[in-house]
Amino acid sequence: MNEEPTPILIMFVVIILLSQSLFLFINAKKNQHNYWLWGILGLIQAPFPTIVYLIFVRKVWQKRID
Numbered sequence: 001m002n003e004e005p006t007p008i009l010i011m012f013v014v015i016i017l018l019s020q021s022l023f024l025f026i027n028a029k030k031n032q033h034n035y036w037l038w039g040i041l042g043l044i045q046a047p048f049p050t051i052v053y054l055i056f057v058r059k060v061w062q063k064r065i066d
Contacts, residue, residue, distance in 0.1 A: 020046050024053055
């Protein structure tokens with residue numbers, strides 16, 4: 001019951017979290033948001049920080065009226 005995670009699983013999780021954090025950091029810096037905050041939040045868990053960033057900060061699903 002108390003099995004430890006395999007090294008492959010740990011590396012997979014690390015890669016996912018680092019890539020998410022890097023995406024959030026670069027994208028927030030490009031769009032002049034608080035990029036350090038989003039980079040650190042991206043290291044905590046996946047995919048919730050990315051979803052929150054895209055919906056509430058970037059507002060990707062908001063209709064644009066031109």
